Amino acid sequence: MKQTGDLHLMKRINKSIVMELIRHESPISRASIAEKTGLTKATVSSLVSELIESRLVDEIGAGESRGGRKPMLLLFNRTAGYAIGVDLGVTYITAVMTDLNGEIVNEVKIQHDNPPRDELIAELTRCIRELAERVPESAYGVVGIGIGIPGFADEEGNVLFAPNLGWEHVPLQRMLEDEFGIPVVIDNEANAGAVGEKEFGAGTRWPSLVYVSISAGIGTGIIIKEELYRGMSGFSGEIGHVSIQHDGKPCRCGNAGCWELYASEKALLDEAKEVYGQPRMKVDQLIRLAEEGDAKALALFDRLGRYLGIGIVNIINAFNPPAIIIGGRLAQAEAWLKQPLLEVVERRSLPYPRAQLEVQFSELGVRSTVLGACSFAISKFFSSTKVSVE
Ligand SMILES: [Zn+2]
Known part of the structure; x- marks a missing residue:
């Protein structure tokens, strides 16, 4: 019985390896699946038949031949579900x-x-x-x-x-x-x-990245070698609550001077309220003002960009990631945030972890x-x- 169980498990693993390969490298031939996985052609054929039967894979016209009969190509059926x-x-x-x-x-x-x-x-x-x-x-x-x-x-x-x-x-x-x-x-x-950008957006090139979401607060998603890092019990990534000012503003988290109190959308709008003397400023409004060259709006974004830079320096020094991707609602203010942010990063982060780092803004915008x-x-x-x- 034990052996049957092992064979069953083995087949299951092989099938999911074949499925993953077809998903990510389709169109692909059976022969090249065998080559890439090290499975025998007979095994690949039998697993592929099952996948075709389950409608997740389609067979399409002939591909390039290297002599002999042209191979049929397998296509991931992305509209199966x-x-x-x-x-x-x-x-x-x-x-x-x-x-x-x-x-x-x-x-x-x-x-x-x-x-x-x-x-x-x-x-x-x-x-x-x-x-x-x-x-x-x-x-x-x-x-x-x-x-x-x-x-x-x-x-x-x-x-x-x-x-x-x-x-x-x-x-x-x-x-x-x-x-x-x-x-x-x-x-x-x-x-x-983080997973959205890694799979479909600005992060597809890197195995590891830190995604910084700047909306009402600041949250981060950390991907290390293709896996989300969740910490011991799922609470990692609260870098928005890393203190950047030891005697700073009190935070609802119990700490004081937390990064998100200075660099989030809420921080921006609180500042805007003071500067413009209007209680209900919105981000879109500030972006419009910045586009028109309004000096107060430009100064607000510049200041926010610098505060963002300070937290990002901490991320660079702590994780040495190959990429940091800035997303969330404030990513749409990239035009005004990026320069001051990069200046702070350049001036304040350790040179070695910074050397090969890329800081990018989200490609998926509000859809990450x-x-x-x-x-x-x-x-x-x-x-x-x-x-x-x-
Ligand atoms: Zn806090």
């Missing part, structure tokens, strides 16, 4: 549906004013349902839902703490799985953003988190038994 990804923000919900390659096919956005928890969950459910009802005809339909939250979740998808939503201990994964009957993954919005959330759902689908040996 669809994923839903959600960015659950403090003032908005953005939800997208993508195919299995992360191409967006549909999107729903709403604004909200952070209503009581159950109302917000009802809104969230409506957004997901709206997308799910529009899923194209396909073999698997919606394969899963990923949600990026502004807070912490445990491995069972319970939202432990989302201070800006005012949530504590919400079993969100279970609630949504009960509602929709498909797998749900919950993770921090910055972790999702939703696309990362889709990626979580897609990964879960491919690691599930559906694509393994039944």
Whole structure:
């Protein structure tokens, strides 16, 4: 019996290796899969047949021949199923549906004013349902839902703490799985953003990166050698609460002088309130003013860029990452933030860890988190038994 179990496991592993290769390198021939994996041609053929049967792989016309019969090429069937990804923000919900390659096919956005928890969950459910009802005809339909939250979740998808939503201990994964009957993954919005940029955006070139999400607060997602670094119990990445001023402003986290009190959207808008004497300035408004050359707006962004630089110096010195990617809502102010930020980095970080570093702004803009959330759902689908040996 033991041996059967081992063979079963082996086959399952081989099948997922073949699937991964077709997903990432399609179109590809059976012969080159055998070459790249070291599996025998017979094994590859049998696994590929199963994948074709499960509709995840298609066979298309002949490829280049190296003498002899032209090989048929295998194509990943990216429309065999669809994923839903959600960015659950403090003032908005953005939800997208993508195919299995992360191409967006549909999107729903709403604004909200952070209503009581159950109302917000009802809104969230409506957004997901709206997308799910529009899923194209396909073999698997919606394969899963990923949600990026502004807070912490445990491995069972319970939202432990989302201070800006005012949530504590919400079993969100279970609630949504009960509602929709498909797998749900919950993770921090910055972790999702890091994965989004790594898979589909500015980070595809690097095996490791630190993603810095600058929105209401500052969150970071750390990817080390292709894996999210979550810390011992999932709470890593709170670099927004690293103190940059020991006797600075008090923070709701219990610390004082935290980076996000000086370099987040909230910090920018608080400053703007003072400078313009207007209570409700918005980021878009400040960007418009900066575009018009308004000196006060330019000074605000310059100052923010410098404060961002200070925290980024800490990240460089602590992690020596090959890339830092700046995302979140403030990434749209790149034109005014980048220069002062880079000046501080140049002047203050240690030269060796800085030497080969690249600092980039997000390529996916406000969609880093939703696309990362889709990626979580897609990964879960491919690691599930559906694509393994039944
Ligand atoms: Zn803090």
